Amino acid sequence: MAKKPKTVLSLCRATGVLHLGNYLGAVRDFVALSEDPNAECYFGIADLHALTSLTDPEKLRPATRQVARDYLAAGIDPQQSALFLQSDVKETNELFWLLCNVTATGELLRSKTYKEMSDKQPENVNAGLLMYPVLMAADILGPQADLVPVGDDQITHLEMARNIAKRFNHRFGETLRMPAPYRKSSIRVPGLDGKGKMSKSDGNGFGIAEEPEAIWEKLRVAYTDPARQRRTDPGNPDLCPIATIHRFVSPKDDVEKIEDGCRTAGIGCIDCKKILHGHLSDLLAPVRARNQKLTDGDVSDALAAGATRVRTRFQETVATVRERMGL
RNA sequence: ACGGGCGUAGCUCAAUUGGCAGAGCACCUGAUUCCAAAUCAGGCGGUUGGGGGUUCGACUCCUCCCGCCCGUGCCA
Numbered sequence: 001m002a003k004k005p006k007t008v009l010s011l012c013r014a015t016g017v018l019h020l021g022n023y024l025g026a027v028r029d030f031v032a033l034s035e036d037p038n039a040e041c042y043f044g045i046a047d048l049h050a051l052t053s054l055t056d057p058e059k060l061r062p063a064t065r066q067v068a069r070d071y072l073a074a075g076i077d078p079q080q081s082a083l084f085l086q087s088d089v090k091e092t093n094e095l096f097w098l099l100c101n102v103t104a105t106g107e108l109l110r111s112k113t114y115k116e117m118s119d120k121q122p123e124n125v126n127a128g129l130l131m132y133p134v135l136m137a138a139d140i141l142g143p144q145a146d147l148v149p150v151g152d153d154q155i156t157h158l159e160m161a162r163n164i165a166k167r168f169n170h171r172f173g174e175t176l177r178m179p180a181p182y183r184k185s186s187i188r189v190p191g192l193d194g195k196g197k198m199s200k201s202d203g204n205g206f207g208i209a210e211e212p213e214a215i216w217e218k219l220r221v222a223y224t225d226p227a228r229q230r231r232t233d234p235g236n237p238d239l240c241p242i243a244t245i246h247r248f249v250s251p252k253d254d255v256e257k258i259e260d261g262c263r264t265a266g267i268g269c270i271d272c273k274k275i276l277h278g279h280l281s282d283l284l285a286p287v288r289a290r291n292q293k294l295t296d297g298d299v300s301d302a303l304a305a306g307a308t309r310v311r312t313r314f315q316e317t318v319a320t321v322r323e324r325m326g327l
Numbered sequence: 328a329c330g331g332g333c334g335u336a337g338c339u340c341a342a343u344u345g346g347c348a349g350a351g352c353a354c355c356u357g358a359u360u361c362c363a364a365a366u367c368a369g370g371c372g373g374u375u376g377g378g379g380g381u382u383c384g385a386c387u388c389c390u391c392c393c394g395c396c397c398g399u400g401c402c403a
Protein backbone atom coordinates (compact mmCIF):
# COMPACT_ATOMS: atom_id res chain seq x y z
CA MET A 1 0.00 0.00 0.00
CA ALA A 2 1.80 3.02 -1.29
CA LYS A 3 0.15 5.59 0.90
CA LYS A 4 0.88 9.16 -0.05
CA PRO A 5 3.01 10.65 2.70
CA LYS A 6 1.42 13.27 4.91
CA THR A 7 2.80 16.74 4.68
CA VAL A 8 3.93 17.97 8.08
CA LEU A 9 4.73 21.60 8.66
CA SER A 10 6.16 22.99 11.83
CA LEU A 11 7.21 26.49 12.69
CA CYS A 12 9.69 27.39 15.35
CA ARG A 13 10.44 30.74 16.86
CA ALA A 14 13.86 32.13 16.04
CA THR A 15 15.13 32.40 19.59
CA GLY A 16 18.75 31.30 19.47
CA VAL A 17 20.26 28.27 21.14
CA LEU A 18 17.76 25.47 21.72
CA HIS A 19 17.64 24.31 25.32
CA LEU A 20 16.69 21.03 26.92
CA GLY A 21 13.07 22.11 27.21
CA ASN A 22 12.85 22.76 23.48
CA TYR A 23 14.44 19.42 22.80
CA LEU A 24 12.32 17.25 25.07
CA GLY A 25 9.17 19.22 24.44
CA ALA A 26 9.27 19.38 20.70
CA VAL A 27 12.42 18.95 18.68
CA ARG A 28 12.96 15.35 19.69
CA ASP A 29 9.48 14.52 18.43
CA PHE A 30 10.16 16.36 15.20
CA VAL A 31 13.21 14.22 14.61
CA ALA A 32 11.16 11.08 15.15
CA LEU A 33 8.46 12.38 12.81
CA SER A 34 10.99 13.23 10.16
CA GLU A 35 12.17 9.64 10.16
CA ASP A 36 8.66 8.36 9.50
CA PRO A 37 8.40 7.35 5.82
CA ASN A 38 4.73 8.33 5.88
CA ALA A 39 5.61 11.92 6.67
CA GLU A 40 7.13 14.58 4.49
CA CYS A 41 8.40 17.21 6.87
CA TYR A 42 8.94 20.92 6.50
CA PHE A 43 10.57 22.72 9.37
CA GLY A 44 10.38 26.48 9.19
CA ILE A 45 12.17 28.97 11.37
CA ALA A 46 9.85 31.90 11.86
CA ASP A 47 12.07 34.92 11.47
CA LEU A 48 9.31 36.98 9.87
CA HIS A 49 7.14 36.44 12.90
CA ALA A 50 10.05 37.45 15.10
CA LEU A 51 9.86 40.96 13.66
CA THR A 52 6.59 41.64 15.47
CA SER A 53 8.55 42.08 18.66
CA LEU A 54 11.35 44.61 18.73
CA THR A 55 14.41 42.73 17.72
CA ASP A 56 17.97 43.81 17.32
CA PRO A 57 18.97 43.15 13.68
CA GLU A 58 22.45 42.32 14.93
CA LYS A 59 21.00 39.52 17.00
CA LEU A 60 18.17 38.19 14.87
CA ARG A 61 20.31 36.74 12.12
CA PRO A 62 22.67 34.82 14.41
CA ALA A 63 19.74 33.63 16.51
CA THR A 64 17.95 32.37 13.44
CA ARG A 65 20.98 30.52 12.18
CA GLN A 66 21.61 29.07 15.60
CA VAL A 67 18.16 27.49 15.62
CA ALA A 68 18.85 25.98 12.21
CA ARG A 69 22.15 24.63 13.43
CA ASP A 70 20.59 23.11 16.53
CA TYR A 71 17.88 21.43 14.49
CA LEU A 72 20.54 19.75 12.40
CA ALA A 73 22.52 18.84 15.50
CA ALA A 74 19.37 17.40 17.04
CA GLY A 75 19.17 15.00 14.13
CA ILE A 76 17.03 16.54 11.42
CA ASP A 77 18.37 15.16 8.15
CA PRO A 78 18.31 17.89 5.49
CA GLN A 79 18.26 15.24 2.76
CA GLN A 80 15.04 13.91 4.10
CA SER A 81 13.26 16.95 5.49
CA ALA A 82 13.19 20.56 4.41
CA LEU A 83 14.69 22.96 6.92
CA PHE A 84 14.15 26.54 5.87
CA LEU A 85 13.96 30.15 6.92
CA GLN A 86 10.52 31.63 6.64
CA SER A 87 11.99 34.81 5.16
CA ASP A 88 13.60 32.85 2.32
CA VAL A 89 10.17 31.92 1.03
CA LYS A 90 9.03 35.07 -0.74
CA GLU A 91 5.81 33.37 -1.80
CA THR A 92 4.69 33.46 1.82
CA ASN A 93 4.24 37.20 1.60
CA GLU A 94 2.15 36.99 -1.53
CA LEU A 95 -0.08 34.30 -0.12
CA PHE A 96 -0.30 36.28 3.09
CA TRP A 97 -1.85 39.23 1.29
CA LEU A 98 -4.23 37.07 -0.66
CA LEU A 99 -5.38 35.37 2.53
CA CYS A 100 -5.85 38.71 4.29
CA ASN A 101 -8.86 39.15 2.06
CA VAL A 102 -10.62 36.14 3.45
CA THR A 103 -9.73 36.90 7.04
CA ALA A 104 -12.18 38.51 9.43
CA THR A 105 -10.64 41.41 11.31
CA GLY A 106 -12.94 40.70 14.21
CA GLU A 107 -11.34 37.32 14.64
CA LEU A 108 -7.89 38.88 14.66
CA LEU A 109 -8.87 41.54 17.16
CA ARG A 110 -10.38 38.92 19.44
CA SER A 111 -7.20 36.85 19.40
CA LYS A 112 -5.93 36.17 22.87
CA THR A 113 -2.29 36.35 21.89
CA TYR A 114 -2.85 39.67 20.19
CA LYS A 115 -4.26 41.07 23.41
CA GLU A 116 -1.48 39.55 25.44
CA MET A 117 1.21 40.94 23.19
CA SER A 118 -0.43 44.37 23.17
CA ASP A 119 -0.22 44.39 26.95
CA LYS A 120 3.30 43.04 26.92
CA GLN A 121 4.72 45.62 24.53
CA PRO A 122 2.34 48.61 24.65
CA GLU A 123 4.95 50.84 23.07
CA ASN A 124 4.98 48.69 19.95
CA VAL A 125 1.50 47.52 19.05
CA ASN A 126 2.21 47.09 15.36
CA ALA A 127 -0.02 45.73 12.64
CA GLY A 128 2.22 42.70 12.32
CA LEU A 129 1.08 41.67 15.76
CA LEU A 130 -2.48 41.74 14.55
CA MET A 131 -1.77 39.97 11.26
CA TYR A 132 0.42 37.34 12.86
CA PRO A 133 -2.16 34.55 12.48
CA VAL A 134 -2.66 35.32 8.80
CA LEU A 135 1.04 35.02 8.13
CA MET A 136 1.01 31.75 10.00
CA ALA A 137 -1.92 30.59 7.91
CA ALA A 138 0.13 31.34 4.80
CA ASP A 139 3.02 29.30 6.22
CA ILE A 140 0.73 26.35 6.77
CA LEU A 141 -1.56 26.53 3.74
CA GLY A 142 1.24 27.37 1.29
CA PRO A 143 2.78 23.89 1.34
CA GLN A 144 -0.70 22.33 1.76
CA ALA A 145 0.16 20.84 5.12
CA ASP A 146 -1.88 17.96 6.49
CA LEU A 147 -0.45 17.99 9.96
CA VAL A 148 0.87 20.83 12.08
CA PRO A 149 2.59 20.04 15.35
CA VAL A 150 1.44 22.71 17.75
CA GLY A 151 1.72 23.52 21.39
CA ASP A 152 -1.32 24.52 23.38
CA ASP A 153 -0.60 28.20 22.86
CA GLN A 154 -0.69 27.84 19.09
CA ILE A 155 -3.84 25.80 18.83
CA THR A 156 -6.10 28.81 18.31
CA HIS A 157 -3.81 30.10 15.61
CA LEU A 158 -4.18 26.84 13.80
CA GLU A 159 -7.93 27.17 14.19
CA MET A 160 -7.72 30.51 12.45
CA ALA A 161 -5.72 29.00 9.63
CA ARG A 162 -8.46 26.42 9.25
CA ASN A 163 -11.14 29.09 9.25
CA ILE A 164 -9.25 31.00 6.58
CA ALA A 165 -8.90 27.88 4.46
CA LYS A 166 -12.55 27.03 4.91
CA ARG A 167 -13.67 30.49 3.93
CA PHE A 168 -11.40 30.52 0.90
CA ASN A 169 -12.57 27.14 -0.31
CA HIS A 170 -16.17 28.12 0.15
CA ARG A 171 -15.82 31.32 -1.84
CA PHE A 172 -13.39 30.27 -4.55
CA GLY A 173 -13.68 26.53 -4.71
CA GLU A 174 -11.76 23.71 -3.10
CA THR A 175 -8.13 24.83 -3.19
CA LEU A 176 -6.53 24.69 0.22
CA ARG A 177 -6.03 21.53 2.17
CA MET A 178 -7.43 21.57 5.70
CA PRO A 179 -4.56 21.25 8.18
CA ALA A 180 -5.05 19.17 11.31
CA PRO A 181 -3.27 19.72 14.61
CA TYR A 182 -0.70 17.15 15.56
CA ARG A 183 -0.47 17.11 19.30
CA LYS A 184 2.03 15.15 21.26
CA SER A 185 1.65 14.88 24.98
CA SER A 186 3.34 18.14 25.72
CA ILE A 187 5.87 17.98 28.48
CA ARG A 188 6.94 20.91 30.56
CA VAL A 189 10.57 20.99 31.51
CA PRO A 190 11.16 23.07 34.63
CA GLY A 191 13.83 25.74 34.69
CA LEU A 192 16.96 25.31 36.78
CA ASP A 193 15.94 28.28 38.93
CA GLY A 194 12.81 26.48 40.07
CA LYS A 195 10.67 29.40 38.99
CA GLY A 196 8.76 27.90 36.10
CA LYS A 197 9.48 26.24 32.84
CA MET A 198 12.79 26.38 31.10
CA SER A 199 12.89 29.41 28.87
CA LYS A 200 15.43 31.21 26.81
CA SER A 201 14.58 34.64 28.12
CA ASP A 202 14.91 33.59 31.76
CA GLY A 203 18.30 32.02 31.17
CA ASN A 204 17.40 29.08 33.35
CA GLY A 205 18.38 26.26 31.05
CA PHE A 206 21.27 24.99 29.01
CA GLY A 207 21.86 24.42 25.32
CA ILE A 208 21.49 20.97 23.86
CA ALA A 209 24.96 21.04 22.31
CA GLU A 210 26.80 22.42 25.34
CA GLU A 211 29.83 20.66 26.75
CA PRO A 212 29.13 18.34 29.71
CA GLU A 213 31.35 20.46 31.94
CA ALA A 214 29.37 23.58 31.12
CA ILE A 215 26.11 21.76 31.77
CA TRP A 216 27.41 20.51 35.09
CA GLU A 217 28.28 24.01 36.24
CA LYS A 218 24.65 24.98 35.66
CA LEU A 219 23.20 21.81 37.16
CA ARG A 220 25.40 22.03 40.21
CA VAL A 221 23.99 25.36 41.26
CA ALA A 222 20.42 24.58 40.25
CA TYR A 223 17.50 25.06 42.61
CA THR A 224 16.42 22.10 44.74
CA ASP A 225 13.77 21.50 47.36
CA PRO A 226 14.52 24.08 50.07
CA ALA A 227 13.37 21.59 52.70
CA ARG A 228 16.66 19.78 52.32
CA GLN A 229 18.77 22.24 54.22
CA ARG A 230 21.16 19.65 55.48
CA ARG A 231 22.34 16.47 53.86
CA THR A 232 20.30 14.51 56.40
CA ASP A 233 17.05 16.40 55.78
CA PRO A 234 14.47 14.51 53.74
CA GLY A 235 12.98 16.28 50.73
CA ASN A 236 10.09 16.13 48.31
CA PRO A 237 10.94 15.32 44.68
CA ASP A 238 7.72 16.98 43.57
CA LEU A 239 9.14 20.32 44.65
CA CYS A 240 12.50 19.82 42.96
CA PRO A 241 13.09 20.61 39.29
CA ILE A 242 16.01 18.19 39.22
CA ALA A 243 13.74 15.31 40.11
CA THR A 244 11.27 16.37 37.44
CA ILE A 245 13.99 16.40 34.81
CA HIS A 246 15.07 12.97 36.05
CA ARG A 247 11.60 11.69 35.15
CA PHE A 248 12.12 12.83 31.58
CA VAL A 249 15.63 11.60 30.97
CA SER A 250 16.54 8.89 33.47
CA PRO A 251 15.62 5.19 33.45
CA LYS A 252 12.81 4.12 35.78
CA ASP A 253 15.15 2.41 38.20
CA ASP A 254 17.16 5.54 38.73
CA VAL A 255 14.08 7.70 39.02
CA GLU A 256 12.78 5.50 41.80
CA LYS A 257 16.18 5.44 43.40
CA ILE A 258 16.60 9.18 43.50
CA GLU A 259 13.00 9.89 44.52
CA ASP A 260 13.22 7.39 47.33
CA GLY A 261 16.66 8.65 48.26
CA CYS A 262 15.37 12.19 48.33
CA ARG A 263 12.43 11.40 50.58
CA THR A 264 14.54 9.39 53.00
CA ALA A 265 17.66 11.52 52.80
CA GLY A 266 19.35 8.43 51.47
CA ILE A 267 21.23 10.38 48.83
CA GLY A 268 22.27 13.98 48.65
CA CYS A 269 21.25 16.55 46.09
CA ILE A 270 24.72 16.57 44.63
CA ASP A 271 24.56 12.80 44.14
CA CYS A 272 21.17 13.21 42.55
CA LYS A 273 22.49 15.90 40.23
CA LYS A 274 25.48 13.78 39.29
CA ILE A 275 23.24 10.90 38.27
CA LEU A 276 21.12 13.25 36.22
CA HIS A 277 24.18 14.71 34.60
CA GLY A 278 25.30 11.26 33.56
CA HIS A 279 22.03 10.50 31.83
CA LEU A 280 21.88 13.92 30.27
CA SER A 281 25.35 13.50 28.86
CA ASP A 282 24.33 10.20 27.30
CA LEU A 283 21.15 11.67 25.89
CA LEU A 284 22.84 14.68 24.37
CA ALA A 285 26.11 13.07 23.30
CA PRO A 286 24.89 12.40 19.74
CA VAL A 287 23.63 15.96 19.48
CA ARG A 288 26.93 17.36 20.63
CA ALA A 289 28.84 15.06 18.29
CA ARG A 290 26.80 16.11 15.27
CA ASN A 291 27.16 19.76 16.27
CA GLN A 292 30.92 19.48 16.35
CA LYS A 293 31.01 18.19 12.81
CA LEU A 294 28.62 20.79 11.48
CA THR A 295 30.10 23.67 9.52
CA ASP A 296 28.50 26.98 8.67
CA GLY A 297 28.48 25.76 5.10
CA ASP A 298 26.41 22.74 6.06
CA VAL A 299 23.85 24.98 7.69
CA SER A 300 23.68 27.29 4.68
CA ASP A 301 23.38 24.36 2.29
CA ALA A 302 20.58 22.80 4.30
CA LEU A 303 18.66 26.07 4.45
CA ALA A 304 19.12 26.72 0.74
CA ALA A 305 17.94 23.25 -0.21
CA GLY A 306 15.02 23.43 2.21
CA ALA A 307 13.92 26.80 0.87
CA THR A 308 13.94 25.51 -2.68
CA ARG A 309 11.82 22.53 -1.75
CA VAL A 310 9.23 24.42 0.18
CA ARG A 311 9.04 27.17 -2.41
CA THR A 312 8.10 24.64 -5.05
CA ARG A 313 5.12 23.65 -2.96
CA PHE A 314 4.22 27.27 -2.37
CA GLN A 315 4.43 28.24 -6.02
CA GLU A 316 1.86 25.66 -6.95
CA THR A 317 -0.54 26.83 -4.27
CA VAL A 318 -0.05 30.52 -4.96
CA ALA A 319 -0.62 30.04 -8.69
CA THR A 320 -3.92 28.32 -8.04
CA VAL A 321 -5.00 30.82 -5.41
CA ARG A 322 -4.24 33.76 -7.72
CA GLU A 323 -6.14 32.17 -10.54
CA ARG A 324 -9.14 31.35 -8.37
CA MET A 325 -9.27 34.87 -7.03
CA GLY A 326 -9.31 36.33 -10.51
CA LEU A 327 -5.79 37.64 -10.90
C1' A B 328 2.09 68.50 10.06
C1' C B 329 0.13 70.42 14.68
C1' G B 330 -1.03 69.82 19.97
C1' G B 331 -0.10 67.10 24.44
C1' G B 332 2.77 63.35 27.37
C1' C B 333 7.35 60.86 27.96
C1' G B 334 12.87 59.49 27.73
C1' U B 335 17.49 58.62 34.54
C1' A B 336 21.45 51.46 36.06
C1' G B 337 19.51 45.24 32.56
C1' C B 338 14.00 46.21 34.73
C1' U B 339 10.49 49.40 37.84
C1' C B 340 11.07 54.14 39.35
C1' A B 341 13.17 58.35 43.01
C1' A B 342 16.14 62.96 43.32
C1' U B 343 13.20 69.54 47.68
C1' U B 344 14.09 76.52 44.86
C1' G B 345 18.98 74.80 40.29
C1' G B 346 23.21 72.13 45.04
C1' C B 347 27.78 65.43 45.60
C1' A B 348 22.74 60.98 40.55
C1' G B 349 19.85 57.26 44.48
C1' A B 350 16.56 52.94 45.99
C1' G B 351 14.14 48.25 45.06
C1' C B 352 14.45 44.07 41.95
C1' A B 353 17.91 41.42 38.79
C1' C B 354 23.09 40.04 38.27
C1' C B 355 28.28 38.67 40.30
C1' U B 356 31.49 37.54 44.73
C1' G B 357 32.08 35.90 49.85
C1' A B 358 29.90 33.62 54.58
C1' U B 359 26.58 29.56 55.22
C1' U B 360 24.83 24.80 52.83
C1' C B 361 25.79 17.76 50.58
C1' C B 362 24.31 21.52 46.15
C1' A B 363 20.78 24.91 46.05
C1' A B 364 17.02 28.13 48.53
C1' A B 365 16.51 31.59 52.52
C1' U B 366 19.46 34.90 55.41
C1' C B 367 23.83 38.03 56.22
C1' A B 368 28.11 40.83 54.21
C1' G B 369 30.26 42.99 49.97
C1' G B 370 30.49 44.25 44.68
C1' C B 371 29.16 45.46 39.61
C1' G B 372 26.12 48.60 37.22
C1' G B 373 25.17 55.73 34.27
C1' U B 374 27.86 60.39 28.45
C1' U B 375 20.47 61.30 33.24
C1' G B 376 18.25 60.01 24.66
C1' G B 377 21.94 63.66 21.77
C1' G B 378 24.06 68.73 20.62
C1' G B 379 24.17 73.75 22.09
C1' G B 380 22.90 77.69 25.70
C1' U B 381 21.91 80.29 30.75
C1' U B 382 24.54 79.59 35.57
C1' C B 383 29.82 79.43 40.34
C1' G B 384 26.92 74.91 39.66
C1' A B 385 21.77 71.71 35.15
C1' C B 386 18.41 65.16 35.74
C1' U B 387 16.02 69.99 36.86
C1' C B 388 15.61 76.16 33.20
C1' C B 389 16.01 77.77 27.56
C1' U B 390 16.88 76.00 22.41
C1' C B 391 17.50 72.51 18.49
C1' C B 392 17.76 67.32 17.07
C1' C B 393 16.47 61.95 17.77
C1' G B 394 13.02 58.30 19.49
C1' C B 395 8.38 56.45 21.68
C1' C B 396 3.07 57.04 23.26
C1' C B 397 -1.84 59.53 22.80
C1' G B 398 -5.04 62.80 20.06
C1' U B 399 -6.09 65.67 15.65
C1' G B 400 -5.19 66.97 10.62
C1' C B 401 -3.08 66.55 5.52
C1' C B 402 -1.72 63.58 1.20
C1' A B 403 -2.89 59.01 -1.26
